[in-house]
Amino acid sequence: MQGDSYAGYRSKLVEAVRLKGVQDLAVLHAIAEVPRHLFVPRALAGQAYEDTSLPIGSGQTISQPSTHARAIEALRLSGRERVLEVGTGSGYQTALLARCAEQVFTVERVAALAEQARSALARAGITNVSILVGDGTLGWRAYAPFDAILIAAASPSVPQPLIEQLAPGGRILVPLGDRASQRLTLVTVGPEGACTYAPLAEATFVPLRGTHGFDD
Ligand code: SAH
Secondary structure (H helix, E strand, O other): OOOOOOHHHHHHHHHHHHHOOOOOHHHHHHHHHOOHHHHOOHHHHHHOOOOOOEEEEOOEEEOOHHHHHHHHHHOOOOOOOEEEEEOOOOOHHHHHHHHHOOEEEEEEOOHHHHHHHHHHHHHOOOOOEEEEEOOHHHOOHHHOOEEEEEEOOEEOOOOHHHHHOEEEEEEEEEEEEOOOOEEEEEEEEOOOOOEEEEEEEEEOOOEOOOOOOOOO
């Protein structure tokens, strides 16, 4: 990790996230450790430790830390999982996941964002992440199956390739809904492929594009 005049701000952010109901210690610890200022545009670094979403370029946004924390908490990671993330964006959520799981595979369709994320992750000293530029609705078959899948963009439904690439007992966290509003939903898949949906919270994400997303 970078040496660090921001550690005090991060402790306050941990408190803010805890007050919003997040209890998973690994997730809170990840927020205390990951230097979010490296993942936002330099001009916004002063706001990096507020619990707010911020623009990251290419028309995309980095979500509120408490939203990231709630989503990762819902995946109930033990630290031993292989996780697929769809929508790398800034790479901040990727970094949190990397601290809570064994290996993270992340797919981003915008090459410029993937590049920025790659360099921020390197500066943050995070090495257990692989990044692919492409359509994440198709998953990343070469590295399947995944114990958990986190979709970081609003989806009309769960993309079928992701259901196929989930390990037995795995779970998918996805903001399900239309372009205007969604519900963060935990999806589990039974042995016959039937999905069970547990809605967790209202949410507003940028749309998932691509083959199994909204039309471009
Ligand atoms: N969690 C991210 C925010 C992601 S915003 C962060 O912490 O910064 C959603 C991201 O999903 C955007 O970067 C967008 O480009 C990407 N995206 C949208 N559709 C996609 C697709 N089909 N495959 C991969 N990435 C996609």
